Amino acid sequence: MLQTTEATPESTLQGPLASPAPTATPHPVGVSNDEFRAAMARFTAGVTLVTAHDEDGGPRGEDVGMTATAFMSVSLDPPLVMVSVRNGSRMDDLLAEQPLWAVSLLSEGQRHIAGRFAMKGRISDRLLFADIPWKRGEVSGAPLVGGALAVVECRTQQRVEAGDHTLVIGHVLAVDLPNEDDGPLAYFRGTYRRLG
Secondary structure, rough: OOOOOOOHHHOOOOOOHOOOOOOOOOOEOOOOOHHHHHOOOOOEEEEEEEEEEEEEOOOEEEEEEEEOEEEEEEEOOEEEEEEEOOOOOOHHHHHHOEEEEEEEEEOOOOHHHHHHHHHOOOOOOHHHHHHOOEOOEEEEEOEEEEEOOOEEEEEEEEEEEEEEEEEEEEEEEEEOOOOOOOEEEOOOOOOEEOOO
16 A cells, blocks of 8 residues: 655745745656666566568568567557667667557466567577467468467557657557456566566
8 A cells, every 4th residue: 555645835835934946856868777777677568579571581481579568558549559679679670661550468477478479689580489379360470479369450540759769650450359367467566476
């Protein structure tokens, strides 16, 4: 249970007890990376796998995936979602060219999938998809993870650069609900968690 206390604003004090209101000294460039990271680690987020098919990646193309917690619904009418991708990442480069992509909302039993697609410095995603159940999306052509709580297939409507990331807003073209029994995989304080 959160407890709150009420503070008396300095401006309401009168007479000899009055003191000037303290002035906050702003950090010259805002909060530090460590401070910001620590604060955001306390926000519980759902875990998703963002996927797309790179038609230029070899004779049959290549499937690409990225674990993301910065995902949200944006609008009901029209149905829009948004994912944040790091500038210059493989997924950012691909989604700049390929307008179709998908998002699988991972279930609590899919921590291993989230972990493998969060690895940095990998050359190819082909082996990462090899032993997980998935099917190709009929609308997007992207891999849809079997056992996910839900999957959405999207077409990029807008890209917005925001600092070191790009916000990709997608119009939802198709939805599937393959798993209604499990709980969500969550991310809190740098660790994958189950709710409850």
